[in-house]
Amino acid sequence: MNKDERAFYTINRFGLGPKQGELASVRNDPRGWLFDQLNNMGSYRSPAVLNLDYRKIVSEFQQAKKNKEPKQKKNARKAIKKFGFQYIQQELMACQHTTHPLIERLVMFWSNHFTVSSRKQNVIPLIPDYVTHAIRGNLKGRFSDMLIAVEQHPAMLLYLDNVGSVSPNSVVGKRRKRGLNENLAREILELHTMGAVGGYQQSDVESLARIITGWGINKPTATEYATFNFRNRAHDAGTKVLLGTEYHNDGVEEGIRALKNIAQHPSTAQFIATKLVRYFVADNPPPRLIKNVAHTFLETDGHLNEVMIELIKNDETWRYSKAKFKNPYEFFISTLRALPVEISAKLVKKSFQALNFIPYTAPSPGGWPDDTSHWATADALKKRINWSYRFTRASQKEFGDAHQMIDTIVGKALSSETQKMVRGAGSKKEALALLFISPEFQRK
Amino acid sequence: MSAISRRDFNKIIVASGLSFMIPSLGGVMAADRQKRFLLVILRGALDGLAAVPPFGDTNYEKARAGLALPNNAILPLDDFFGLHHSLESLYQLFKQKELAVFHAIASPYRKRSHFEAQDIIENGMSSPASTSSGWLNRAVESLVGNAEIQASALAVGGNVPIVLQGKAAVNSWSPDVLPEPHDEFMNRVSYMYQSDPLLHSLLEQSKEMDMIAMTGDNQKKNRNFTNLIQTAGNFMAEEKGPMIGVVELGGWDTHANQGLENGILSNKLKEFARGIQAYKGAMGNRWKDTVVLAVTEFGRTVKMNGTRGSDHGTASVAFVAGGNMNGGMVRGKWPGLAVQNLYQERDLYPTSDLRALMKTIMHQHLNISKSKLDSYIFPDSQNVGYFKQLLG
Numbered sequence: 029m030n031k032d033e034r035a036f037y038t039i040n041r042f043g044l045g046p047k048q049g050e051l052a053s054v055r056n057d058p059r060g061w062l063f064d065q066l067n068n069m070g071s072y073r074s075p076a077v078l079n080l081d082y083r084k085i086v087s088e089f090q091q092a093k094k095n096k097e098p099k100q101k102k103n104a105r106k107a108i109k110k111f112g113f114q115y116i117q118q119e120l121m122a123c124q125h126t127t128h129p130l131i132e133r134l135v136m137f138w139s140n141h142f143t144v145s146s147r148k149q150n151v152i153p154l155i156p157d158y159v160t161h162a163i164r165g166n167l168k169g170r171f172s173d174m175l176i177a178v179e180q181h182p183a184m185l186l187y188l189d190n191v192g193s194v195s196p197n198s199v200v201g202k203r204r205k206r207g208l209n210e211n212l213a214r215e216i217l218e219l220h221t222m223g224a225v226g227g228y229q230q231s232d233v234e235s236l237a238r239i240i241t242g243w244g245i246n247k248p249t250a251t252e253y254a255t256f257n258f259r260n261r262a263h264d265a266g267t268k269v270l271l272g273t274e275y276h277n278d279g280v281e282e283g284i285r286a287l288k289n290i291a292q293h294p295s296t297a298q299f300i301a302t303k304l305v306r307y308f309v310a311d312n313p314p315p316r317l318i319k320n321v322a323h324t325f326l327e328t329d330g331h332l333n334e335v336m337i338e339l340i341k342n343d344e345t346w347r348y349s350k351a352k353f354k355n356p357y358e359f360f361i362s363t364l365r366a367l368p369v370e371i372s373a374k375l376v377k378k379s380f381q382a383l384n385f386i387p388y389t390a391p392s393p394g395g396w397p398d399d400t401s402h403w404a405t406a407d408a409l410k411k412r413i414n415w416s417y418r419f420t421r422a423s424q425k426e427f428g429d430a431h432q433m434i435d436t437i438v439g440k441a442l443s444s445e446t447q448k449m450v451r452g453a454g455s456k457k458e459a460l461a462l463l464f465i466s467p468e469f470q471r472k
Numbered sequence: 473m474s475a476i477s478r479r480d481f482n483k484i485i486v487a488s489g490l491s492f493m494i495p496s497l498g499g500v501m502a503a504d505r506q507k508r509f510l511l512v513i514l515r516g517a518l519d520g521l522a523a524v525p526p527f528g529d530t531n532y533e534k535a536r537a538g539l540a541l542p543n544n545a546i547l548p549l550d551d552f553f554g555l556h557h558s559l560e561s562l563y564q565l566f567k568q569k570e571l572a573v574f575h576a577i578a579s580p581y582r583k584r585s586h587f588e589a590q591d592i593i594e595n596g597m598s599s600p601a602s603t604s605s606g607w608l609n610r611a612v613e614s615l616v617g618n619a620e621i622q623a624s625a626l627a628v629g630g631n632v633p634i635v636l637q638g639k640a641a642v643n644s645w646s647p648d649v650l651p652e653p654h655d656e657f658m659n660r661v662s663y664m665y666q667s668d669p670l671l672h673s674l675l676e677q678s679k680e681m682d683m684i685a686m687t688g689d690n691q692k693k694n695r696n697f698t699n700l701i702q703t704a705g706n707f708m709a710e711e712k713g714p715m716i717g718v719v720e721l722g723g724w725d726t727h728a729n730q731g732l733e734n735g736i737l738s739n740k741l742k743e744f745a746r747g748i749q750a751y752k753g754a755m756g757n758r759w760k761d762t763v764v765l766a767v768t769e770f771g772r773t774v775k776m777n778g779t780r781g782s783d784h785g786t787a788s789v790a791f792v793a794g795g796n797m798n799g800g801m802v803r804g805k806w807p808g809l810a811v812q813n814l815y816q817e818r819d820l821y822p823t824s825d826l827r828a829l830m831k832t833i834m835h836q837h838l839n840i841s842k843s844k845l846d847s848y849i850f851p852d853s854q855n856v857g858y859f860k861q862l863l864g
Contacts, residue, residue, distance in 0.1 A: 098728070098779070145585050382649045384631055391634045392591075392604035404670060406677035407645050413661060419655035445667060449660040461653070462660055467668040 036441035040472040046364025048436040065130040069168040074463035076122035079160040082153035087250035125363045141214035143395035144187040146388045154183035171330030172291035182245040182254035188212035195241040195264035225465035226295030238264040240283045249381040297325040310351040311399040353400040416464040420457040430456035489833040492767040508762040511718045516724030520788030528552030531809040538776035545733035553802045558741035561749040569800035578822035582786035589769035594635035602738035605638030612640040612765035625716035628704040701747040705754025760795035783817035832859040
């Protein structure tokens with residue numbers, strides 16, 4: 029690889045695709061560029077307004093429900109949808125402008141790992157707060173910090189139905205004849221920590237479900253945000269055995285202790301390491317690299333920055349060029365960084381429609397898949413081609429010298445075929461469209 | 473390191489189901505390669521009692537006051553059940569014994585959330601959030617013995633629904649919202665892709681798919697149901713076309729002003745029937761090798777609600793159509809509409825499990841073994857039996 033190719037590869041694999049001029053700033057020390065970003069993790073602030081206030085739209089919906097007024101309810105639903113869209117717009121702006129794209133990629137990774145979905149309407153208003161506080165707020169800490177914040181966040185408690193989970197032996201359970209909902213407990217073990225083959229049993233799922241009975245929320249109002257609320261009256265007061273450890277009745281602390289223990293389990297280290305290596309290195313993550321990363325995870329008690337530093341330091345990480353394929357969201361963002369148009373609601377709506385993708389709509393708590401075969405389909409590629417052509421055509425920005433612009437985006441990182449086609453294009457807009465649809469731009 | 477291994481490359485080519493480069497599938501197939509199965513997901517909870525009115529039930533008119541169809545809007549299937557007259561073309565299929573109707577059928581899910589109920593009819597489990605793969609994807613895995621070569625499956629209309637998500641590689645196609653770039657531009661793209669095996673093959677596939685999708689008089693851009701299902705037919709009718717297809721039709725959630733012989737629901741039923749007819753037409757002489765299953769996530773309340781519609785219920789109907797059916801019957805034990813026979817005193821009581829129907833089709837039509845169906849494709853469904861002689 030020449031210097032430009034190495035920089036281009038780094039910017040795509042660990043960043044969000046090159047802004048104009050970014051290549052030049054990364055070229056001399058790609059790894060250093062990444063370490064710098066991690067060093068700034070504590071002070072990083074995203075360049076967009078992300079923590080949108082949801083109280084008004086939620087209370088309007090609650091009002092409409094109370095009044096049983098169908099038209100009011102319809103409008104309130106629309107407002108919630110619009111709110112969700114506004115948040116996504118802000119996220120796109122953040123990704124377009126950020127000088128720390130590695131950090132934004134980590135936000136994406138962890139938001140997907142700890143997926144909540146807008147398929148459940150009552151979750152939508154809470155998503156901005158969830159990503160801001162539970163995810164972004166814990167990137168600089170340990171895995172267990174993020175895990176606890178996530179599992180105590182109202183968005184997750186609603187999404188995976190823990191709010192209704194009640195110990196049958198509790199005060200509430202006996203009175204209302206309600207019972208356990210194992211959904212959150214199962215997904216914590218299967219999807220968030222140890223993984224399906226991590227070695228836990230069904231009895232562990234049940235124990236964890238019992239441990240986190242009572243983990244609910246204070247509903248948001250016109251003046252109050254939603255918050256975590258522990259209801260002792262719904263909590264299981266018995267003794268539970270989870271992964272060989274006994275938990276006696278200790279209120280909310282039981283669950284916190286359980287999560288900390290699970291976070292330190294070797295299977296958790298293995299599972300998280302595998303996902304991280306798959307995300308940043310290759311669809312078929314190399315076992316030796318996973319082992320190293322998992323080792324660091326355990327040694328540092330799950331310190332997320334340390335784990336990333338190990339991943340980047342490791343030479344094996346750098347042997348897999350072209351081994352990952354951008355998903356539609358990453359693709360869209362990479363074009364917005366290269367051609368920094370204004371991100372209007374119209375552009376976002378039309379682009380999602382054309383590219384067949386909307387963030388926060390993953391069909392299951394497992395989140396979006398992370399392998400080429402899922403995203404690289406004939407239909408998806410066709411959609412990108414049509415969209416790239418249309419997007420550059422419709423863009424209002426004046427390009428000036430397209431060749432110069434392309435130089436500052438990709439420098440010498442293009443293959444000879446791509447170079448030939450891009451530079452020989454009939455117009456500036458077409459040159460850019462061809463760049464966006466080039467093989468180099470599809471991969472990360 | 474090369475961009476893509478030969479093994480992955482082959483997987484992608486084969487998964488398309490369309491490229492002339494598919495290697496012969498050899499003798500390891502469970503099912504005959506010529507078989508076709510189309511799943512139609514009716515999203516929103518179709519009112520089975522309106523689509524297939526049980527006019528012979530003495531409680532019908534009273535229980536469904538406001539929603540009971542007049543006799544002249546019912547096409548009689550036998551002396552007990554009829555079809556809503558908007559399902560005219562299904563009626564024709566029924567008379568030709570190419571349609572079987574299953575009534576009082578539901579998934580094992582008993583709450584009434586659309587999204588959970590849809591998850592469960594797609595994931596094939598007994599609870600909604602249990603898995604990220606769909607039963608049909610697991611069935612695709614089972615269709616061939618060799619794990620490397622996968623039978624093809626195609627979702628038409630947008631994203632791949634949960635029912636088709638999973639380990640087996642599947643394809644999707646949807647109409648283009650945006651116009652295509654001009655030829656010269658596409659030539660440049662082809663040139664750029666010539667040393668990229670993955671993108672080159674995907675581009676070729678998309679060209680082939682577009683050609684097939686354009687067959688007949690359907691509009692390539694049109695996203696309506698008839699166009700989508702007909703396009704599914706175009707793909708599946710090809711000799712090397714996908715064995716499995718999935719399309720969806722929403723808009724069944726008739727909480728208000730449902731209508732009777734005309735109106736919102738009637739129009740939806742017309743749309744559905746039109747689509748099935750178009751699909752049969754597109755399949756041509758492959759219709760005899762084809763089975764279509766249409767399911768919905770749950771039914772609706774027996775009683776009309778306060779806005780001249782119906783609310784979420786439990787049991788509904790399922791339709792099975794094909795060119796080699798043991799059809800012309802309404803199947804399933806009828807629980808009755810007297811209040812004491814209803815589920816929670818409000819819904820039609822389910823007497824059959826949808827999984828039984830899905831398993832039966834997979835077994836009788838696609839030759840998938842019962843042991844795989846009972847344990848892997850529909851986990852923990854050993855106690856869910858099979859219907860007798862659905863086909864032939």
